[in-house]
Amino acid sequence: MFRSPDLNRITLKGKRIFDNGRFANSPNRFRAVFGDFFMAKTTGNARLQQARRNKKDEFYTQLSDIEEELKHYRNFFNGKTVFCNCDDPYESNFFKYFALNFNALGLKKLIATCYSASPVMGRELPLFDRMNGKKAYKIEITEVIDANNDGAVDLSDVEYLIKNGKNTLSVLKENGDFRSAECVELLKQADIVVTNPPFSLFREYVTQLIEYNKKFIIIGNKNSITYKEIFKLIKENRLWLGYRNINKDMWLILPDDEQNFEKIEHGKKIKHIMACWLTNIETTKRYEEVILYKKYTPEEYPKYYNYDAINVNKVADIPADYDGVMGVPITFLDKYNPNQFEILGMDDHRLKYPNWRGRGPDLNGKPIYRRIIIQRKKS
Ligand SMILES: C[S@@+](CC[C@H](N)C(=O)[O-])C[C@H]1O[C@@H](n2cnc3c(N)ncnc32)[C@H](O)[C@@H]1O
Numbered sequence: 001m002f003r004s005p006d007l008n009r010i011t012l013k014g015k016r017i018f019d020n021g022r023f024a025n026s027p028n029r030f031r032a033v034f035g036d037f038f039m040a041k042t043t044g045n046a047r048l049q050q051a052r053r054n055k056k057d058e059f060y061t062q063l064s065d066i067e068e069e070l071k072h073y074r075n076f077f078n079g080k081t082v083f084c085n086c087d088d089p090y091e092s093n094f095f096k097y098f099a100l101n102f103n104a105l106g107l108k109k110l111i112a113t114c115y116s117a118s119p120v121m122g123r124e125l126p127l128f129d130r131m132n133g134k135k136a137y138k139i140e141i142t143e144v145i146d147a148n149n150d151g152a153v154d155l156s157d158v159e160y161l162i163k164n165g166k167n168t169l170s171v172l173k174e175n176g177d178f179r180s181a182e183c184v185e186l187l188k189q190a191d192i193v194v195t196n197p198p199f200s201l202f203r204e205y206v207t208q209l210i211e212y213n214k215k216f217i218i219i220g221n222k223n224s225i226t227y228k229e230i231f232k233l234i235k236e237n238r239l240w241l242g243y244r245n246i247n248k249d250m251w252l253i254l255p256d257d258e259q260n261f262e263k264i265e266h267g268k269k270i271k272h273i274m275a276c277w278l279t280n281i282e283t284t285k286r287y288e289e290v291i292l293y294k295k296y297t298p299e300e301y302p303k304y305y306n307y308d309a310i311n312v313n314k315v316a317d318i319p320a321d322y323d324g325v326m327g328v329p330i331t332f333l334d335k336y337n338p339n340q341f342e343i344l345g346m347d348d349h350r351l352k353y354p355n356w357r358g359r360g361p362d363l364n365g366k367p368i369y370r371r372i373i374i375q376r377k378k379s
Pocket of ligand 1: 059087091092094114115117177179195196201
């Protein structure tokens with residue numbers, strides 16, 4: 001192929017196919033000549049994009065963060081089947097937490113499935129060497145005993161049990177995608193799903209849990225709260241924040257070959273991520289009253305220019321004596337008690353809360369940070 005220096009003419013085997021800014025022959029001829037090349041490039045790009053997206057989803061929750069949150073739900077788990085559906089058993093501390101606490105929690109069953117497109121999947125666990133490369137698999141645990149008689153119940157016991165006992169390790173027919181038919185069948189068996197799912201598929205992930213009417217305790221990006229689909233569930237009291245304070249960011253573990261890390265702790269690269277816990281299991285936190293002490297004054301709480309509500313800059317400053325509509329920061333959700341407040345909407349035109357007249361609340365003509373629109377419930 002020859003390309004003229006001014007890029008205006010391309011010839012292939014002596015024939016002009018691009019001349020003076022136009023295809024010399026029909027577009028079909030162009031497609032016939034270059035079709036495969038572009039197809040290959042597109043598929044290559046798509047693959048690259050997918051790989052990048054996969055890589056972005058690749059960070060792992062620390063055991064201490066899981067313990068800190070899950071200690072509040074201990075009574076919930078008795079007799080339950082737990083499904084960790086985005087969890088390579090070796091990499092995942094969710095799997096580790098439930099395997100190690102299997103008896104203490106009184107679990108009936110623990111299932112974990114692993115996604116074959118994960119860049120780190122099955123890399124380290126010697127147990128899976130015989131599987132020859134990356135295959136999606138599932139682990140089902142129904143009994144955890146100190147099988148190797150070393151006095152402790154640890155992961156080596158689980159490995160031992162998988163090899164020898166009632167517990168099973170099997171290769172999945174599909175790729176372990178949480179949406180695949182096999183994984184959905186496992187989901188149907190589960191009472192509760194507990195994991196940190198891929199942030200890039202968060203909407204779909206939660207939608208599926210709701211569709212199958214599952215209980216869940218999951219980690220999500222803080223921004224996910226503002227997604228239309230997720231906020232709707234929060235507003236309808238079908239999903240709420242867990243115990244961890246929304247302002248306390250999480251330090252998540254990155255794959256060993258990741259360069260974009262912030263520090264190394266216990267030999268692991270970690271990075272802080274704006275993440276929070278989301279659940280639909282009742283929490284005591286959710287019914288704690290926010291103590292309100294401020295008095296309303298029109299000076300301190302101006303009305304928005306484009307919405308009939310007052311602006312409140314800090315949750316602690318919600319006036320105790322104001323019965324009208326208020327805009328509060330997103331961190332309000334950490335203190336949201338459905339007996340005390342009603343959520344009316346978000347500063348989002350798509351949610352169409354009553355009397356909407358603009359795109360976002362603004363104060364004296366200036367847009368402000370996102371606000372959740374609430375009203376105190378009449379006592
Ligand atoms: C944020 S990481 C968390 C991993 C693990 N749950 C934890 O908390 O340590 C999300 C995981 O989901 C996996 N994943 C990505 N897409 C998936 C899909 N469609 N189905 C199942 N898992 C997926 C990724 O490979 C990644 O390991």
